[in-house]
Amino acid sequence: MTVKVVLLEDEELVRSGIRMILESAGDVEVVAEDTNGARAVELTDRFRPDVVLTDVQMPKVDGIEVVRRLATHPAAPAVVVLTTFDVDEYVYAALRHGAAGFLLKDTPPRELVNAVRIAARGEAMLSPKITKRLLTDFASGGGSARAKARLAELTPREHDVAVHIGQGLSNAEIARALVVSESTVKVHIGHIMAKLDAANRTQVALVVHDAGLS
Incomplete structure (x- = not known):
């Protein structure tokens, strides 16, 4: 089964790199991409992705708002948030609002692909490298x-x-x-x-x- 992904990332170089990594796996297809989350619902309606992979910090509509908007969508995909930082309060907020998990942008290619597959199966997808730190630092x-x-x-x-x-x-x-x-x-x-x-x-x-x- 092919995992369909919508990719939201404002940096073109990063976006193209992620797309190449995902599609090189053979069972993952990037069906749509955009530079921010303004069209997240529209793209979900049109392409019915299994996973939305979104940067946390983007112009206009950021990753947290993407999570909020898609949480109540009738065909809600798993939303995985991307971040540059080891500990990021925005990512924790995204998890609280229903994100399936998060990844660092320097995640090794194999782990990135596997994480998308895991999220598509409806399972938790938390980067082992930083999960404990993030939860410890930001849990109330x-x-x-x-x-x-x-x-x-x-x-x-x-x-x-x-x-x-x-x-x-x-x-x-x-x-x-x-x-x-x-x-x-x-x-x-x-x-x-x-x-x-x-x-x-x-x-x-x-x-x-x-x-x-x-």
């Missing part, structure tokens, strides 16, 4: 009690699955760890997202982190 300490109270609404097995999501495990890895099928894991994740009112796995991971469990 005062949210710990609230996060624990929200997790208390889960069943014991759902709680286990949520913790594994917070640790960055894929569905397959969670299934192996809990000795259940991937389909069972997907059912649990659906229940977890509903109970936590989470738009995606990344928001589940943030609740787990805020509770001090990752």
Whole structure:
């Protein structure tokens, strides 16, 4: 299956480089691109991408606004935010608003392609290199009690699955760890997202982190 990507990046050299990397994979196609997020909804309506890869800082409409606009779209794609900085409060805000994850612009080509594939599957896509730093620096300490109270609404097995999501495990890895099928894991994740009112796995991971469990 080909992963369709809309690429939003204001720097032409960076944009062309990312497009070349993605399309060299063979199973990823950049179906549209633009220099800012003003047409994000229009491009999503027209091309029905699996992933929108967007720079966080762009003129007119930035990456955070792209996340906000697409979060409620009927055919909402996974939105992955690109950033130049190791720790970026804008990226954290994007995650809070429903982004599937983020990448550094200097991410190695193979990791970039793999990250897009992961996001297209609906799984959390957080750069291992900086996830811990970003969450530690920007997560609200005062949210710990609230996060624990929200997790208390889960069943014991759902709680286990949520913790594994917070640790960055894929569905397959969670299934192996809990000795259940991937389909069972997907059912649990659906229940977890509903109970936590989470738009995606990344928001589940943030609740787990805020509770001090990752």
